[in-house]
Amino acid sequence: MFTGITQALGTIRTKDQSSFGAVFSFTSLDIDFSDVDIGDSISVNGVCLTVIEAGEDYFKADISKETIDCSTFDSLKINDNVNLEKALRINQGIDGHLVSGHVDGVATVMDIFAEGDSTRYKIKAPMSLVKYIAKKGSVCINGVSLTVNSIYEDVFDINIVPHTMNVTNLGQLEISDCVNIEVDIIARHLEQLLKSNIINNK
Numbered sequence: 001m002f003t004g005i006t007q008a009l010g011t012i013r014t015k016d017q018s019s020f021g022a023v024f025s026f027t028s029l030d031i032d033f034s035d036v037d038i039g040d041s042i043s044v045n046g047v048c049l050t051v052i053e054a055g056e057d058y059f060k061a062d063i064s065k066e067t068i069d070c071s072t073f074d075s076l077k078i079n080d081n082v083n084l085e086k087a088l089r090i091n092q093g094i095d096g097h098l099v100s101g102h103v104d105g106v107a108t109v110m111d112i113f114a115e116g117d118s119t120r121y122k123i124k125a126p127m128s129l130v131k132y133i134a135k136k137g138s139v140c141i142n143g144v145s146l147t148v149n150s151i152y153e154d155v156f157d158i159n160i161v162p163h164t165m166n167v168t169n170l171g172q173l174e175i176s177d178c179v180n181i182e183v184d185i186i187a188r189h190l191e192q193l194l195k196s197n198i199i200n201n202k
Helices: 065-069 127-132 162-167 185-200
Strands: 008-018 021-027 041-044 047-054 058-064 081-086 105-115 118-124 138-141 144-152 155-160 178-183
Touching (some): 021 047, 041 058, 058 065, 105 127, 127 185, 178 185
Antiparallel strands (some): 008 021, 021 058, 041 047, 041 081, 047 058, 105 118, 105 178, 118 155, 138 178, 144 155
16 A cells, blocks of 8 residues: 655666566665565555565566556656655555555546646546546545546546645646546445445345
8 A cells, every 4th residue: 555645756767568568677866775675565656566676776576468558657768757655554654545556547637737836737537437536535646646626527637736746757747648547445445335235235
């Protein structure tokens, strides 16, 4: 589990991709990898990846074809910036919201404009995910925990404050860019629970 609070920006150091999946390595001087072991989980742009190799300033992870297909990893290039967050510890506070790192799909940036001291983004979500997105609810974009300002049909608005723009790769986004989206895990579980109750009551 993660909180959606980016701990550092990293960059893609290597990318070895085939039709079966990929192996990426990521590097950063702004995150402590000294306590990272083989098998640990690290969120990269919101995707939970398992560490297969780690060093002083980098780690390497396998990425399955399933993850490639439902995220933006296919389009990422060497030296691109990524948001990094190590897995949530039991004694760690939750400043964002509970994030599983299981990305639900890819959304598209439709518009970006200044609004006061913050920046407003309009993001088009896949229709299959719209039912999980609610005004003032939580959503995770590229691994960053954000609050939905409003939603109309399949487009929702978020406001990003200057601090978040500076410490994540959201400030580098442009109109038509694709982003990883994870909807609120509670909404997904509620849907499954309601479905189970309907089946059991038949």
